[in-house]
Amino acid sequence: MKLSTPRYTCCLFFQILFMLCDLLFNCLSLFPRTRDGLLVIFIFQDLFLILSITTMLMTFFSTYLFQAGLVEVLIRKFRAAAAVCVAYVAASVTLHTVWLLEKWTEHDSISTPMLIFLFTVQRCLSPCYYFFYKRAALRISDPRFYEDIDWINQQLQTH
Template structure:
């Protein structure tokens, strides 16, 4: 893909990652009003879905996908796709549980609920993996080898037969 064409997409992907990081970092500071927190959670979840859509649109744009060799592409990015979907599920679960716990009283202390604390720590740990694999995938999809016929694609195809 041309650098001038891929650069705005890469910036969009970085923006979505930074936005998610900001939401994860500062959402507890905005818990004084349930509606504000709910809107931020919805925006964060929509941004994650949008980030996945951007990656899949890049997949659809590759030569490998257009040649019908989807299994090569899926195998190459299997971990990144899995981590992204696990992260999304953990975010939604954490957001729903957190809003359920503090809907009646936004200032209630919820950190003594063991399951919620475990989910929170697990979600934040998977978030680090998500940031790493998403950025790695975004950078790998900028490689021109994915957008033209090349020898490594033929070798991969022959190896998978």
């Protein structure tokens, strides 16, 4: 049985769109010459990160498991994706804050070791974030999360 509701298709479309926007802003953040341009890019990137996490949470909240109070099954199935998403958002916000603070104090400053470290961590986490986020978005479409009582009972008995 395949879940093909228009609502889920719309959510999946926006999840992929928000993920692509984040990738685009990661690329664009290397090019602005002014600190105001950098600020605008970072605001939009953080906005799309918040929207992507919110959309993912909405799909979790709409599952039968969540509505029946069986949140531990969802947590068990998606804890890796949640951990990577939280780490990526934290790394992105930290990088944006340090980068903007550095650009605001000295406009033509050369990057500090701290900024280079944060940049490297954020860029190394981004492929993991894209992989786990897309994987979670596709896995949550499994119809068993929405209606299969036998599968849910089996999941509860195994753990």
